[in-house]
Amino acid sequence: MGQRFDNISTWLNTYECTRSTTEWICEGLEIEDYVVQSHPDVSPAKWHLGHTTWFFEQFILVKFLKNYKCFNEQLHLIFNSYYKSMGNHWIQGDRGQLSRPTVSEIKHYRQYVNASINELLTGYLDEKARMEILSLLELGINHEQQHQELLLMDIKYNFAVNPFNVSYLTENYPSSYPCSASYLSVKGGLYQIGQSGIDRFCYDNETPRHKVHIDSFQIRNSLVTNGEYLEFIKDNGYNCPDYWYSDAWALIQSQCWQAPLYWFEKEGHWFYKTLYGEQAVDLNEPVSHISFYEAAAFAKWAKKRLPTEFEWEVASQELALSVSNNFMEKRKFAPVLSQIDFTNDNHLISLHGGLWEWMQSSYHAYPGYVAPEGALGEYNSKFMNGPMVLRGGCYATPEQHYRSTYRNFFNADKRWMFSGIRLCKDNT
């Protein structure tokens, strides 16, 4: 571990880059857009700006920068997300109740913390402190990258709730090319899953590297499209209990779900809310904003199934000859299928940079997993009681954030993340 921590100035640069990227995401927002929280799961944009800053302040500056004075002690209550061992925190669903601190105050907070990080990193640090600080800085950077994606998820939701057709982006909506579907074979056997966590960054939940046996199976090259999903809808998929888990059926009945999130029908045609405003549904585009329940129902209807996270990890390493390049920094904020994806028949298309893919796996600790000591142990481990795993990455994921071992997770009913469906099937 640690060669990657030799060069401090590179890290300072990455830090500054990441920080300014977050602000770049918010550039087009009005002050009012920073404040609202239109669903308890969604956070106000200004909260993301503050929370990511608080993370660096509390986990690095408070501990390592001599004589560091917190920007404002009271912000701790507001910007602590869920770290119980860090003290009380504001209720997540009530973040939208707070007009203060203002956006301007939070921007000052960001600058103050940035300056202090700069001071810390440009000052004298012994080997041990440097390693420890840069390791935490790396975590903080990855943490902020996660929130960049969350910011885009939440901005999309807040804008979509608004009855006005508000657009985050003013460019033309990117259209998708059609893509034929084929199934690629993966051999069964004993595989290594996860990472050691030593040579390069990964979250604790990707460790330890361990053996998993999988049977041979076939995985689809491409994601399920809106066009295919529409067939499911037209075939009465949302009204036939056969395709749904028991919990899922209760949910869609009580919530009257009849289509993915953001879809609406107008005069017999389907539209969806996008970051580019309202658009006619593009049938070539991979279907997005579906819950695990919908992904699983679709798979059952299609007489296929979803992969496990182990199958997916193996397949992504065996088959992904080239990865898509539709990452966040490209600012093409739709799960668009570009032509470049089709150059090779034998690889997984849109593996990264398309949509998060729902796995038929509940999120648990890997065998031998040990949570970090202290508050950072809460980062991942306290959620390891079985939400559903998503793998891959999406068009709102920063480029450096992709990894075939990455384990994202959400509850089975959530669908405001950029999620899609990759099918697989057993060899018979």
Add this chain to the structure above:
Amino acid sequence: MGQRFDNISTWLNTYECTRSTTEWICEGLEIEDYVVQSHPDVSPAKWHLGHTTWFFEQFILVKFLKNYKCFNEQLHLIFNSYYKSMGNHWIQGDRGQLSRPTVSEIKHYRQYVNASINELLTGYLDEKARMEILSLLELGINHEQQHQELLLMDIKYNFAVNPFNVSYLTENYPSSYPCSASYLSVKGGLYQIGQSGIDRFCYDNETPRHKVHIDSFQIRNSLVTNGEYLEFIKDNGYNCPDYWYSDAWALIQSQCWQAPLYWFEKEGHWFYKTLYGEQAVDLNEPVSHISFYEAAAFAKWAKKRLPTEFEWEVASQELALSVSNNFMEKRKFAPVLSQIDFTNDNHLISLHGGLWEWMQSSYHAYPGYVAPEGALGEYNSKFMNGPMVLRGGCYATPEQHYRSTYRNFFNADKRWMFSGIRLCKDNT
């Protein structure tokens, strides 16, 4: 009816005054403060700015100004509060989900409508149109005055929720003089209640004028103070079911109420959130922000009772030799007892300009009441199924809005309005 509608320019002046007063109330707010809705009963400040404007647009301009083009057709959905006959409207509790229209757009909306009202009123109007328009304008002005008070209620609530000690006002908190309590007699008999609604403005719910018999009774000159209410708290008032209605007891148990809204205890001392930030509770000041349930429980504990709205109206006309002058425009935003109140022993102190007083009366139509035709019939009549009546007015009520026949009403559990307690008792 109608002499008061002879002079158009006076009305235009009053209109403009009222409109700018609303904006004056919002002057110190940050953009973020206009957006939040920290409770379903509370509306964002920017919503009040828009809704009051919509009222003039929909009820006057759309009907009377030739070729009038709505500022933005889509605003109708957002700024219609509850007029079912005007079409769909946004859910009240979800107003805080909307970042758009922005404050700046709403200010343009206000200017646009102001200019159009000016155009309408300075153009040619025949007698009939003038009478009709000015009558609606008068209603719209009174409507906006109601929302001025609501704005202050809602700003107070939104600020109080914030864990930072945010102040709407930076001046010193006004302190109260002590006031002795005495009971004044009112003779029984048959009295006229309400108004004809012809010579001066009143809401439809104050009409028709009709006879009510009341028995002789005694009413207290002054409102119950924080000091007296604290005695009730210390005597375990919130934990003894004897004082509480059955519904009230269920409520305070489930909500863990132990004091008025905005009160909190710190190291054995009571404080409250005010529009001037956090303050030590002033024991001389009339108690405020109590629900009907608390008012009634206090009265029972004190072996007194609350007056009916008929008793109150009679008493206010018989006994109120001079009224308090602590109206909204004075910008003394606390239920302060000034020395001037004590010049005469035989009158009701703080009758207007102190706090709304909870009545032991459910809000129903007066005998012979007829609701206005059309959407404006919804203004008052659809709430006449028994919420509790409050009488008087408060320090956030505009001066011209006071009237001894005025009937305010809220559900028995609400307490974010500026409400207080006036006791009375039977002659024995």
Add this chain to the structure above:
Amino acid sequence: MGQRFDNISTWLNTYECTRSTTEWICEGLEIEDYVVQSHPDVSPAKWHLGHTTWFFEQFILVKFLKNYKCFNEQLHLIFNSYYKSMGNHWIQGDRGQLSRPTVSEIKHYRQYVNASINELLTGYLDEKARMEILSLLELGINHEQQHQELLLMDIKYNFAVNPFNVSYLTENYPSSYPCSASYLSVKGGLYQIGQSGIDRFCYDNETPRHKVHIDSFQIRNSLVTNGEYLEFIKDNGYNCPDYWYSDAWALIQSQCWQAPLYWFEKEGHWFYKTLYGEQAVDLNEPVSHISFYEAAAFAKWAKKRLPTEFEWEVASQELALSVSNNFMEKRKFAPVLSQIDFTNDNHLISLHGGLWEWMQSSYHAYPGYVAPEGALGEYNSKFMNGPMVLRGGCYATPEQHYRSTYRNFFNADKRWMFSGIRLCKDNT
């Protein structure tokens, strides 16, 4: 007060009669029918049997019968309904969770208390004790009579929930005669309302007798029929917000109400669940099982209004030349209109013995009302915060329980009681 308390043996007889009537009501029930609680407002039949017994035990025997030993101390928790000053009590909505005590144990409890009451009343009692005991016995008898009606309400509800067509009665459903509607005039003036509470029994809430001024008005001779109510339904009454209070509209939208309780449509025809099983709706019969909200909406649709409780009390005394005789003991458990009602044009039909009539009055204390000391003060007074008043009586009210001053009350949304609509209108 008190002459009526001279003859102990008459009272003992009345007591025994009342007690055995309660059991007579339950005669046809299966054991299982005594246990269920199909709605939080509804109580299991066995609970009524126990609670009415507990009332005599706690308020009379424990205090007056020397060496009285409670049947079972633990029953206190279960059978105390809501008397906070009597200690903890089981949650009302959870009464159906208790299989024990069994029906058989409760019947033993009844016998045990009956024997003890007999012992008390046949033993020596001085004048003071006799007066006090008989006064409480009278209250207990009236209390049990109230529960006889509640028993029938609750049995009806529990049976109606059952998907099987369960009948409480096996006789033929009694059919109604048609009845023409006319309006009778009542003169305005100052009237005496309520009772002194001295010469004959009444509840505390009917006292003190006091003066109320009413304007002249007209009241309809007969109740609104199912046929008339069906016109309201067909005229889209449940889907037009104009007729409904704001709270009512929210309720019927969220609950999807489209007809009175117990009504259901089958192949284009309306049926209802009755105590005689499922029946085609009888158009001549007065409409029943409607909430205050529905009564008020119907009245608005019909361009009439509901009477106040004061108007009703005056009218019932001025105009009710003869009362209906369809009381509980007749066991004709439907709001049937018999021919005998029509002998005189100038009286109110079905005043008693038909259906409880919703008043446009919220339930409050009369002027000068003083609640009894102790737990019995909770009997009525803690509900005097504004539920809606019903007047009259119904086919499930025991004969001796009728009184023109009687004040029944329920929340505006309830409709499992035997409630109906009597209209009135202003003189113009």
Add this chain to the structure above:
Amino acid sequence: MGQRFDNISTWLNTYECTRSTTEWICEGLEIEDYVVQSHPDVSPAKWHLGHTTWFFEQFILVKFLKNYKCFNEQLHLIFNSYYKSMGNHWIQGDRGQLSRPTVSEIKHYRQYVNASINELLTGYLDEKARMEILSLLELGINHEQQHQELLLMDIKYNFAVNPFNVSYLTENYPSSYPCSASYLSVKGGLYQIGQSGIDRFCYDNETPRHKVHIDSFQIRNSLVTNGEYLEFIKDNGYNCPDYWYSDAWALIQSQCWQAPLYWFEKEGHWFYKTLYGEQAVDLNEPVSHISFYEAAAFAKWAKKRLPTEFEWEVASQELALSVSNNFMEKRKFAPVLSQIDFTNDNHLISLHGGLWEWMQSSYHAYPGYVAPEGALGEYNSKFMNGPMVLRGGCYATPEQHYRSTYRNFFNADKRWMFSGIRLCKDNT
């Protein structure tokens, strides 16, 4: 497959045995005890009697017995539990609202179906029909055995809610011997998990047999005792967020959990409700009625972990030299530790016949799993979206129902089943 289906008369005998065992469980109940449903998860005893009967009727008689006439067509609505493809069914949480059918009617229903099964099995059946019928009969018998355990779970819950100290059993509570804890090693490697489903009965969810790799680990011989769990409680385990999953912490905070279900403190001592009435907590006895959340929190506090279902299955086959014999038919309805368990150091104690053991595994389909066609596909597969797995069996599980491959499952927050904790740890 199928040799076990050669002898019809053996199957008829097993059928009759199972059916009468169900009735034997209910023998001591009062009629009232059959009716109540004191929690939405719990069903009335009479419902279990009816539903198990309905299962035989619908899945066998309706299809195979010529001219079979259903006992009562209306029962279908009531006794269909959750088979959507069988038509509408009554809401699970509302089963306690139904007084009818009565217990007596349901007993007739049982007899009627028993007679018809007898008729079917004693009549002529060709090979194919016999195989199909007996296969379904076997499933129905296993289904009824599951409900025997559910009956005991639900009776316990219904009795425990009752404030009276009601006992299902009148014998003395069986006391437990102390048992030392040791950890037994299991070797890592590739193991076969599950069954083929051909030679002997198993549920579809135990198939197909497939390979799983596990690392070597150690598993504790005995279950965690009440005494050990009490240490966790005393160490403030329920009030320290470190031990709890995020969801779990939210739950125990909102529900104020401070001990296992059925535990209560009286004068500083812990008691619990048992099927033998209230008892002092036996410290030697394995702790029971804990949720997955509590099991996981205890494990974290103890610096151990829960096994996965694969580890457990392997361990149970490698190490369980002898199984406990505390199965349901013994009628020792407590998780008692008898002396016989300690004869051998190297085996797992209480593996079967003690308590269900919570696994660190979410319930999903095994690789290659195919759900049965038709309604029986709903039996297990629609719950395979991640509830938590329990393994083993308990003192209320019928003897023939034990199997090391058996997969029980409940949501992580449930604790009215007879659940306990077996710890394991990694080799280091």
